Amino acid sequence: MSEFFSMGGFGVFIWSAMGVAMILMILEVFSLIMKRRVLIKQIKRNNRLNQRQRKNQA
Amino acid sequence: MTSAFWIILKRDLLLALRRRSEIFTVLFFFVVVISLFPLGVGTEEAVLKKIAPGVVWIAALLASTLALDRLFSADYEDGTLEKIVLAPSFLSISVLAKILAHWLLTGLPLVLISPLVGLFYHLPINTILVMMLVLLIGTPVLSMLGAIAAALTLGLRGGGVLVSLLVLPLYIPVLVYGAGAISTSMMQGVSIEPYILLLLAFSLLAMVFSPWVTAVALKISIE
Amino acid sequence: MSLVVNNLQCIRGEKELFSGLSFVLTNKQLMRIEGQNGTGKTTLLRTLCGLSQADDGEVLWHNLTIKKQDEVFRNELFYLGHHNAIKADLSALENLQINTALAGASYSEEQLLQALEDIGLFGSEYKSSAQLSQGQKRRVALAGLLLTNAKLWILDEPFVALDGFAVKKLQDVIASHVENDGTVILTTHQEVPLTQGKILTINLDQSNNKPNRSDND
């Protein structure tokens, strides 16, 4: 097992390359999910405000 | 048709003449940058000779971008740009006039003062001549590519920094071959002709496409 | 000779400024565009000039969309925007000369000086424009109207910053242009009395206050 991870002495390089790629990709997806969540919350809040305004006007 | 070209060219030169400080600011910026390098990297003659081609071009790139921000923004702010767009002539011709004026005011002075670099960096006479020649061919490309970026960033907050960010990567070919020609001229028995031809090709290509693209960008930006 | 506007729509940001705007304007007609701030008066004028692109609809001049006949149209158009296109480093005379030349016409120095005198700038012709007041700069820009041969004048708030004398003068100039088979479109709060011709009015206020924009593109 450890032999597999050491990759003939190149393990640090190989796994850090894989790690960098994976971290960047996960970060991108994570930021997309967060952005969407925040945005949907904002739109909901706006809609609620609009509805209340319309009710008050009526 | 050509009248708009001459009107704009004459007007820009007249304006610059009335406000000479702007020309000199760019020129002094260039001189300051090239005199900072020896202070930073040491004054050894061999080192200076080696870095001179790169230094002169990088200083020229920076000086040229410095003035780009004002290329269209002054006309944009006072409404003249709308007049130019609505003038009954091709916008790209008017743009070419603006670019030519910009080069005459910021590019040409650099060519003329560049022998000073030769003096500072202990360059031989024929290298100085080559340097002037490649600057003469290369700096118009800087003005022409820069005009596109200036048109795209017209009227934006922090436009000056953005222009540099957009345009500096596009200057790479001029930097590579411009500096390459100067370095090569210091070697024995190597022809600089290929470099000159490539730079000329860039210059021609830029002259054909840049006014047209800049005109499109201006129309997008003033909308 | 006519300006035809068909079903014009303009959206800025998320707001629809106006839509379904249609009208026909021929010679001897003046159109006043009314509306509160932010209702799209300037956008409408700029769209009519071709400076801005409409989101829908078209503007026709001589039965041809203005996109297709740039040169002819721009030769017959005089546009005055919010800004006066005056360079502070040039004199009033130089400014007027360059602006008229850009519009495609060259005039003798006497003609230019006469126009400046007529608009009330006698004595300031050679002054650097930096020394002119806001109203005087506006007058320099308007002096172009005295000289131009353009048929269609599109003027954005031409009376702003002018004093009583200049307002009267400008009213006369506009009236006589309409009288001479011209067409004028302007935004203003100032009445423009005409001796001849017809005044049309468009109010952009009604098309405002729509809570939502339509769903389909």
Next chain:
Amino acid sequence: MKINWFKYSAPMSFYPLAGKLIPLFWIAAIVCIAGGLYWGFFKTADVLNDQKQYYRIIYVHVASAWMAMWLYAVMVFWAMLGLIFNTRLSYMLASATAITGTVMTVIALATGAIWGKTSWGTYWDWDPKLTSFLILLFVYIGYIALQSAIDDKRRSDKASALLALVGLALVPIIYYAVNCPDPTECASLHQESSLKRVESNILIGMLVTTLGFWMYSFATTLMRARIIILERERSTTWVSKLAEITNSERKH
């Protein structure tokens, strides 16, 4: 079956369609990346012995590098479509593609540097390929910077699209310049296509991983496009009627 493409060029129709496609692309991406790497790590022992183990970096490196270049082409394609037909969705897709492209370029540069340390003993070398990618990164960043500097969406869409086109026109020249700083030597320098020299066994892992990265790019681009649509169309009635907007907050 006839598909009405114009229908899907409207953000309102595209939004739910993209929503349905995203999970499919995620599944494909995970399967392909996992499969490609599994092949690359466990099925190539015969070719990659101990001295050549570092070669395994190439699966991620090549996949991200190809995607970085390909996504630029995709971005320009949408930008051009936007400029020609003036469809808002094209611009949205162009800007959605740009950020994934940037991420791919960064991955390619980072893994390239690590690869360089193992094979040439230095993290950075001004080798033409690395330099070109650095410049590609600058071009991507310029595009994104211009787009975010312009508040007016119409202008920002068109201006950045034009910049992308200018970049495309200049990239070959820049690439030539960094590859052949000396024009006289360039004519004789003939680079053999690197693909032919790669063992077919490794090639399989490389291609499958690349396919996975491609699927990943589809998924993230569509996700970002949906966010952009929501952002820009937030005041329309169709957005306020969406299920994700109308459902009430989850009770804890």
